Each structure stands twice: as structure tokens, then as C-alpha cells.
Amino acid sequence: MEWMVWTLPTAIFFSVIAAILLGMTTWELVSPSVERRGFLPIATTRGDRLFIGLLSAAYIHLVVVGFTDISIWFALGASVLWLLVLMRWG
Amino acid sequence: MNKVYNNRAWFLILPMLMLVAFSAIIPLMTVVNYSVQDVFDANTRFFTGTEWFEVMLNDPALQAALLRQFAFSFTILAIEVPLGIGIALLMPKRGWQASAVLILITLPLLIPWNVVGSIWQLFTRGDIGLMGVGIRELGYAYNITRNPADAWATIILMDVWHWTPLIALLCYSGLRSIPDAYYQAARIDRASKWAVFRYIQLPKLTNVLVIGVLLRFMHSFMIYAEPFVLTGGGPGSSTTFLSQSLTTMAIGQQDLGPSAAFSLIYFLIILLVCWVFYTAIMNSQKDNTTQGGA
Numbered sequence: 001m002e003w004m005v006w007t008l009p010t011a012i013f014f015s016v017i018a019a020i021l022l023g024m025t026t027w028e029l030v031s032p033s034v035e036r037r038g039f040l041p042i043a044t045t046r047g048d049r050l051f052i053g054l055l056s057a058a059y060i061h062l063v064v065v066g067f068t069d070i071s072i073w074f075a076l077g078a079s080v081l082w083l084l085v086l087m088r089w090g
Numbered sequence: 091m092n093k094v095y096n097n098r099a100w101f102l103i104l105p106m107l108m109l110v111a112f113s114a115i116i117p118l119m120t121v122v123n124y125s126v127q128d129v130f131d132a133n134t135r136f137f138t139g140t141e142w143f144e145v146m147l148n149d150p151a152l153q154a155a156l157l158r159q160f161a162f163s164f165t166i167l168a169i170e171v172p173l174g175i176g177i178a179l180l181m182p183k184r185g186w187q188a189s190a191v192l193i194l195i196t197l198p199l200l201i202p203w204n205v206v207g208s209i210w211q212l213f214t215r216g217d218i219g220l221m222g223v224g225i226r227e228l229g230y231a232y233n234i235t236r237n238p239a240d241a242w243a244t245i246i247l248m249d250v251w252h253w254t255p256l257i258a259l260l261c262y263s264g265l266r267s268i269p270d271a272y273y274q275a276a277r278i279d280r281a282s283k284w285a286v287f288r289y290i291q292l293p294k295l296t297n298v299l300v301i302g303v304l305l306r307f308m309h310s311f312m313i314y315a316e317p318f319v320l321t322g323g324g325p326g327s328s329t330t331f332l333s334q335s336l337t338t339m340a341i342g343q344q345d346l347g348p349s350a351a352f353s354l355i356y357f358l359i360i361l362l363v364c365w366v367f368y369t370a371i372m373n374s375q376k377d378n379t380t381q382g383g384a
Binding site for chain 1: 116119122124135137140144146147148355362365369373
């Protein structure tokens with residue numbers, strides 16, 4: 001796998017994504033998701049909310065990295081919080 | 091009686107998933123790896139963290155290319171979608187005329203991108219091109235290598251010529267699939283042509299239009315060969331779109347780290363816009379059906 005020039009941060013990143021996907025699959029098998037309406041303007045399933053959360057997390061990181069001097073760890077923290085809020089009430 | 095849910099058919103998509111993993115997912119992971127490093131060769135690489143992203147996001151040339159890209163994509167969508175629907179409505183519905191028109195309409199779609207670029211390059215030349223000479227004879231100093239407005243108009247015209255047929259074909263097939271009963275009901279109600287279009291044809295076209303708009307947006311957002319052959323991104327950088335900036339960076343300068351970071355940003359933009367398009371159109375449809383049911 002050396003040709004892929006792995007680094008520890010990217011390896012952790014993809015492991016977490018894979019773990020989330022596995023976890024979501026298991027969750028879905030144990031209790032299937034029901035489409036519902038939260039504070040988002042559209043009805044979403046659990047997977048929809050995860051996708052929205054991850055995509056907005058990517059944008060949060062880009063804005064923080066590109067246009068502010070705030071540490072990227074704050075972006076990560078904010079993203080995780082936002083993802084949790086979205087999954088619960090979105 | 092309890093219904094048994096059996097989802098094992100999903101295993102049938104495993105071969106496809108493997109293929110996609112090899113052709114898309116694993117290479118994308120490599121791109122992510124490159125975007126956080128400065129890789130010189132197999133053994134020499136340095137971890138740079140988020141530096142490339144910061145550089146790319148603040149690069150004025152790339153920001154300008156991004157704005158141009160959006161301007162281009164939305165312009166061609168605004169022209170091609172109504173034009174395509176219009177053409178589809180006018181196309182003959184049966185007989186040999188239908189086949190003949192279908193073939194004629196499809197022709198531009200069969201031409202490869204760089205050939206389209208070459209055709210239009212010759213077509214618009216001021217000394218030998220039919221269009222170039224023609225416009226000059228009419229008294230306008232048309233020159234796509236000097237005048238950015240001319241270059242823009244020509245690229246948009248070229249894209250409209252190349253890709254409107256796709257929208258027209260999709261809409262044509264969509265129109266053909268509307269049962270005659272709808273039109274008969276409309277005739278009984280003495281519905282005007284506009285009412286037929288607005289309340290029968292357009293709603294029935296939503297699905298094909300979603301596909302058409304998504305395809306055309308993604309295509310045009312990644313456009314490379316046509317403007318590259320026609321104008322080379324010039325005059326100046328007035329028609330340099332995102333993929334051309336990316337190619338210059340990745341192939342021309344071998345800056346793999348920055349171009350990987352840039353690719354990811356590019357990818358995220360396409361992902362967001364396509365998701366918004368898809369969700370908006372699918373939801374408007376859902377609202378319509380619930381209203382219709384109530």
C-alpha cells in the first residue's frame with residue numbers, strides 16, 4: 001500500500017468513515033430508519049442526515065482552513081457537534 | 091400474516107461495488123493522501139497538513155476560474171434546457187420525418203469533444219472560417235483570440251450546438267411516454283396549448299429534466315477539451331475554466347499536492363451542487379404528488 005502514500009491522519013480519517021458506515025449499516029439492520037421531518041426543510045432518513053452532516057463538515061473545514069486563522073481542531077469539534085445535532089433533531 | 095423482508099438481492103451489486111472501489115474509491119483515497127503531503131518521489135515526501143488547501147482556496151486565479159465556471163455552467167443550462175424542450179415539442183411525432191429528424195438532431199452528440207473544438211476553431215477563423223469571415227463581412231470585427239466577449243459567446247454557442255440535442259432527445263422520449271388519454275382529456279376541457287404544456291407535458295418531463303440538468307451541469311462543470319482546443323483558455327485567461335487550471339497545475343507543473351487539494355475542493359463543489367439540484371427537484375415532485383392525492 002506504499003504507492004498510495006498513506007499518512008496517519010488520512011488513515012485515521014478513512015477508518016473513521018468506514019467505521020461510521022459500518023455502524024450505520026448495523027443500526028439500520030437493528031432498527032430500520034423512518035423518514036421524518038426535523039428542523040431541516042426536507043424530510044430525511046438517517047443516511048440523508050449523515051450525508052448532509054459530512055458534506056457540511058467538509059465545507060466547515062474548508063472555510064476554517066482557507067479563510068480564518070482558527071485551529072482546525074475547532075472546525076473538527078464544531079463539525080462533530082453539528083453532526084450530532086443534525087442526526088438527533090435534523 | 092407477517093411479510094418476510096429479504097434484502098439478500100443487494101449482494102448482487104457486490105461485483106459492481108468492487109469495480110467502483112478499484113476505479114473510483116481507492117484512487118480518490120490516494121488523492122486525499124496526496125493533498126496533505128508534498129511528494130517528490132517514492133521515498134521523499136513531507137507532511138504539509140492543510141497548507142495546500144489554504145493556498146488553493148486563496149489563489150486569485152483559481153477563484154476567478156471558479157466564478158467563470160459557474161457563469162458558464164448556468165449560462166449554458168439557461169439556454170440549453172428551454173431550447174431543448176422547445177425542439178422536442180416541435181419534433182415530428184411519427185413517420186419517416188420523425189426518424190430523419192432524430193438522426194439529424196443526434197449528429198452533434200456523436201462528435202468527440204476535441205473534434206468539436208477543432209471544427210469550431212476552423213469555423214470561427216477570420217481568414218478561412220465560414221462564421222468568422224461571415225461576421226466580419228457583416229461589419230463586426232469578430233476575433234476570438236483578441237476579444238474575450240467573442241471567445242465567450244463562441245464557447246457558449248459551441249456548447250449549445252453540441253449538447254442541446256441531449257436535452258432535446260431526453261425530452262422527446264419523455265413526451266412520447268405520455269399516454270394519449272391525457273391529451274384527450276385536455277381536448278375535452280378545451281385546454282389551451284400553454285395549459286397542456288404547463289399542466290401535462292412539463293410535469294411529466296420532470297424526471298428526464300432532472301437527469302438532463304444533472305448531466306449537463308456535471309459535464310459543463312468539467313468541460314476541458316472544447317475550450318482548450320478552441321481558445322486555449324484565452325484571450326489572457328478569460329476562458330480558462332477549472333479543469334484547465336487543474337491540468338496546468340497537475341500535468342504542466344507536476345504540483346501533485348496542490349492539484350490534489352484543488353481536485354478535492356472541485357469534487358466537493360460538484361457534490362454539493364448536484365445534491366442540491368437533485369433534492370430540490372425530487373422534493374418539489376413529492377409535494378406535487380401529495381397535493382394531487384389530497
